[in-house]
Amino acid sequence: MDLGLSSPVPEPIALGYSPQSAPGPWAAGSVMGQNVVGNSPLISKSWANETLLQPVHEFDIVVVVDFEATCDEGASSKISQQTQEIIEFPWVVIDLKGPEGAVILDMQQRYVRPTVNKQLTSFCEGLTGIKQADVDKASPLEVVLSEFQRYLTHFSSQRKTYALLTDGEWDIKVMLQGEALRKGIQLPDYFRRFFDLRNIFSKFRGMQRLNLKRMLTASKLEFKGKHHCGIDDAKNISYIALKLIEDGYRFRKGDLSRFEATYDPSKDPSIVDYNGSRGAPSSLFQHPDRIVRIRGLPWKATVQDVERFFTPLPLAQSTNPIQLTKDTLGRPSGCGYVEFGNKEAAQWAIKTCHKRYLMNRYIEVFPLTEKPEKSQSCEQKKENTKSSGETDTSDQTSNNQQNTSIQGKHVGGLEKKRRNFEELAKIAACNGLGKENVDKKSNARNANTGKETMDKKATSSMVRLRGLPWTATQDDIIKFFEPLSLAKHPRAVHLMKNKRGRPSGLAVVEFANVSEAKQAAKEYHKKYMGKRYIEVHPMSC
Numbered sequence: 001m002d003l004g005l006s007s008p009v010p011e012p013i014a015l016g017y018s019p020q021s022a023p024g025p026w027a028a029g030s031v032m033g034q035n036v037v038g039n040s041p042l043i044s045k046s047w048a049n050e051t052l053l054q055p056v057h058e059f060d061i062v063v064v065v066d067f068e069a070t071c072d073e074g075a076s077s078k079i080s081q082q083t084q085e086i087i088e089f090p091w092v093v094i095d096l097k098g099p100e101g102a103v104i105l106d107m108q109q110r111y112v113r114p115t116v117n118k119q120l121t122s123f124c125e126g127l128t129g130i131k132q133a134d135v136d137k138a139s140p141l142e143v144v145l146s147e148f149q150r151y152l153t154h155f156s157s158q159r160k161t162y163a164l165l166t167d168g169e170w171d172i173k174v175m176l177q178g179e180a181l182r183k184g185i186q187l188p189d190y191f192r193r194f195f196d197l198r199n200i201f202s203k204f205r206g207m208q209r210l211n212l213k214r215m216l217t218a219s220k221l222e223f224k225g226k227h228h229c230g231i232d233d234a235k236n237i238s239y240i241a242l243k244l245i246e247d248g249y250r251f252r253k254g255d256l257s258r259f260e261a262t263y264d265p266s267k268d269p270s271i272v273d274y275n276g277s278r279g280a281p282s283s284l285f286q287h288p289d290r291i292v293r294i295r296g297l298p299w300k301a302t303v304q305d306v307e308r309f310f311t312p313l314p315l316a317q318s319t320n321p322i323q324l325t326k327d328t329l330g331r332p333s334g335c336g337y338v339e340f341g342n343k344e345a346a347q348w349a350i351k352t353c354h355k356r357y358l359m360n361r362y363i364e365v366f367p368l369t370e371k372p373e374k375s376q377s378c379e380q381k382k383e384n385t386k387s388s389g390e391t392d393t394s395d396q397t398s399n400n401q402q403n404t405s406i407q408g409k410h411v412g413g414l415e416k417k418r419r420n421f422e423e424l425a426k427i428a429a430c431n432g433l434g435k436e437n438v439d440k441k442s443n444a445r446n447a448n449t450g451k452e453t454m455d456k457k458a459t460s461s462m463v464r465l466r467g468l469p470w471t472a473t474q475d476d477i478i479k480f481f482e483p484l485s486l487a488k489h490p491r492a493v494h495l496m497k498n499k500r501g502r503p504s505g506l507a508v509v510e511f512a513n514v515s516e517a518k519q520a521a522k523e524y525h526k527k528y529m530g531k532r533y534i535e536v537h538p539m540s541c
Contacts, residue, residue, distance in 0.1 A: 055250050056250060057097060058161075058251060059162060059251050061093060061096065061105075061161070062096060062162065062164075062195065062251060063091050063163070063165065064092040064164075064166070064234045064237045065089070065091050065164055065166055065172070065234065066090060066166065066167060066171060066231075066233040067088060067089060067171045067175050067230060068088035068128045068130065068228065068230040069084045069085055069086050069175050070087055071124045071127065072121045072123050072124065078117065079117060082182070082266055084178070084179070085114040086176065087114055087130055088110070088128065088229075088231075089110045089144050090107075090110070090230040092231075092234045092235060093105040096251060102241075102245045104242075110139075110144045110148075111130065111134045111137075111138035112135065112138055112144050113137075113139060115140055119132070128230070129226055142185050145187075149188060163256065164191065165195040165197060166237075167197050167233065167237050168196060168198050172194055174265040177264075177265060178266060192259055192260070193257070194257055195255060195257070196257045197240060198211075198215070199257060200249065200255050201215050201218075203255070204244060205218065208526075212233065212237065213227070215240050216239070216240060221236075221240065223236055224236060287316075287339065288368050289367075290339055290340050290341070290343055290345075291338070291368040292349055292350055292367060292368065293335070293336075294306070294336050295363070295366075296334055296361050296362060296363050297361070298334075299332045299334065301324070301358060301359065303324065306322050306324070306358075310340075313345045314340060314345050315338070315340055321339045322336065322338050322339075325337075349365055350366060354366070460517065460538075460540065461512070461513055461516070461517045462517060463508075463511070463537060463539060464509075465506065465507040465508070465509060466534070467533060467534050468495075468503070469530055469531075469532050472503070474495065476529065477493050477509060480527070480529050484516050484520055485512040485513075486510065486511055487510040488512070492509065492511075493508075493509050493510075494507060494508045496508070508539070517538060517539075521537060521538040524536045
């Protein structure tokens with residue numbers, strides 16, 4: 001086969017594959033000095049050490065947008081998700097295919113005049129740095145959108161393709177889409193397909209979703225400017241994008257986030273209104289005494305499953321009496337809200353359905369206005385401590401007895417976790433874990449009779465894990481903690497099982513020394529194993 005190596009102008013080799021046939025697109029590279037067109041598995045097998053086809057961006061331009069909107073804080077907030085309006089519309093243009101690589105091409109900033117809540121709150125001015133005079137002389141949203149459209153037409157006339165980039169989905173999918181629906185503004189299609197920086201960053205880096213400042217820290221960059229100033233946020237988003245490109249990321253159509261033109265964020269139960277009250281959709285507060293909160297749902301649970309769970313109690317005759325919430329990734333959060341037909345049904349649900357099993361998980365049911373059990377147990381603990389400090393011994397005894405009975409009937413989630421982990425530590429000790437620490441503690445107590453010699457807060461060489469996947473093995477846990485050193489015996493990793501003999505998601509791990517255990521609890525807490533983050537807690541001696 002004559003490759004034409006002696007030819008001064010080599011002809012391209014047609015491999016029989018179009019660039020579109022591969023996951024590409026791919027830029028033509030060279031093989032043994034010969035130009036290459038297309039893509040073929042033959043290249044990587046025959047000339048593995050040569051310069052091969054390189055992936056390229058599927059867009060010419062990326063336009064970074066980061067909106068700021070009217071906002072307020074406190075229970076008496078004047079602004080809600082239904083009345084929030086965009087007041088700053090900045091954008092930063094990144095040329096992905098510049099002669100010297102990706103560079104920032106242009107920056108623009110426009111203020112927007114609100115038409116519903118025309119007066120900015122003091123909280124809004126302090127948070128965003130936008131003054132009332134800035135928005136008073138600005139144009140309304142529809143005018144700014146038209147100006148933005150004319151700006152992008154400049155790239156279209158040059159036959160350059162572009163896509164939007166934002167820090168999360170909130171700015172476009174909630175703020176802009178919601179306001180456009182309320183004001184009857186028709187948005188162009190490019191607003192409904194955009195790059196979510198948090199999404200592509202987590203996938204490319206193999207990390208959990210981070211906010212803007214944490215993405216900067218992970219990229220070894222520092223925030224420049226004022227946070228919550230739209231143009232400054234857009235600049236910092238651009239810096240992260242350029243760092244991703246430098247490390248090999250390419251903007252591909254498959255990474256675009258999309259939503260339908262009919263999507264209405266005000267009807268999405270997963271959207272939390274961050275103005276004023278948080279936690280539940282604002283539409284649920286019409287009859288708060290009929291609402292219950294549910295927690296601990298299996299991820300695959302549906303509205304129909306929840307409805308069967310509360311049968312035969314009557315639900316409210318509304319469009320969505322059962323609303324299941326989602327997390328920031330759009331996945332089921334395991335929580336939700338249920339509206340019943342009357343107050344008595346809600347009270348009966350709390351009384352009879354609390355901690356009943358749905359599938360293989362027990363469900364917590366409590367009133368909408370009630371704090372979670374964790375907070376209640378903390379308050380009870382404070383009351384018990386206060387009661388135990390009284391000078392009158394008779395009152396102290398009665399108070400302690402009363403508090404003990406209360407705790408016996410209403411043990412909070414935090415107290416239960418503490419007891420579970422104490423039991424777990426005992427089981428671990430019986431299985432040979434942390435034997436040296438147990439022996440040291442026993443010897444110290446024997447040598448110092450009537451005196452506590454061990455600091456209860458001192459950590460041992462063991463840590464406890466929570467949230468493990470059911471399929472997790474000892475090898476998975478050892479790999480999870482690399483390069484830390486575990487204890488040199490076969491029981492260094494002990495996986496716990498529940499009463500049914502199934503994996504409980506709990507484990508005890510013993511390290512070579514206390515410093516390794518402290519490092520594990522500090523650096524590996526909430527680090528991901530597969531799709532689940534693992535809680536790593538130190539264990540007391």
